[in-house]
């Protein structure tokens with residue numbers, strides 16, 4: 001049924017979002033976006049290095065145009081992201097002599113940043129990924145090492161939520177991370193969230209990025225993660241969904257950039273099954289899940305074409321390179337599964 005988009009099929013469940021960049025706001029891509037989605041997340045435009053490249057320089061152009069597009073078309077906006085170890089310019093950490101700043105100075109700079117950015121979009125960005133990927137990849141470590149933690153300590157994470165809440169008390173504030181349904185990492189994320197919740201910090205939800213593949217997550221891992229996070233009284237957003245047709249681990253060793261350049265029938269069928277299974281779990285847990293956002297619009301462009309193997313085509317989304325619905329799309333909107 002071409003009159004219905006994903007957002008219409010899912011209107012009784014949750015908004016359906018998509019990550020956007022400058023190319024997504026025009027022409028056929030914008031047309032597809034508006035037909036299928038009712039929430040957007042700027043893929044890069046609100047990250048520190050883009051929006052605040054120098055101490056007294058803010059770069060509002062792209063972020064403003066994304067928010068204006070959303071306002072005009074009545075889309076929700078998820079803001080992404082206020083505190084992250086990547087895509088952050090060095091000036092945050094250095095004084096005029098090029099020496100490391102003190103913790104107090106760093107907190108003040110972060111506060112200025114968050115107050116300015118969240119304040120500018122007050123009432124227009126309904127949810128913020130306040131803190132992104134703070135948990136380490138290794139089970140041996142709790143928090144990821146970063147320049148933020150070199151200078152400050154864990155308190156800076158709690159402060160980020162407090163500053164954001166002061167700037168827009170109505171915005172929903174999220175912690176966002178990947179591999180967040182893998183049991184071991186899930187427990188470390190849970191530990192961080194519980195500390196924040198117990199300390200009365202204004203945090204409203206957890207973002208599970210959902211950079212998955214045809215091999216994961218398992219039903220058990222996904223369901224247990226949803227239940228575990230929900231037990232904290234937090235709402236869940238799936239913030240960066242895509243399903244790679246390559247395995248995530250080991251693939252640096254096993255795949256060359258030219259190894260697969262078409263979506264084979266076998267891989268496509270696995271992806272269809274995976275999308276179907278995951279969305280039936282999302283529907284089952286609708287009481288906790290309040291947004292599901294895809295990370296990019298169609299297989300014409302995905303960040304996975306450059307990562308982890310540069311130049312190897314991936315096919316992770318529901319629309320193909322011609323912007324047509326893939327078979328996986330029909331599986332996702334078929335609630336009989």
Ligand code: G3I
Nearest residue numbers: 019043044080081086087132133178209211240295303307
């Ligand atoms: O801005 C430069 C541009 O001037 C230059 O011409 C171009 C050449 O490649 O690079 C541009 O910067 C790139 C930027 O995307 C904008 O396209 C960076 O090199 C590139 O590293 C950056 O990648 C982004 C990545 O985050 C950064 O780590 C991806 O687009 C974006 O999809 C990705 O998104 C992250 C989420 O924010 C957090 N979760 C994981 C997710 C995937 O990595």
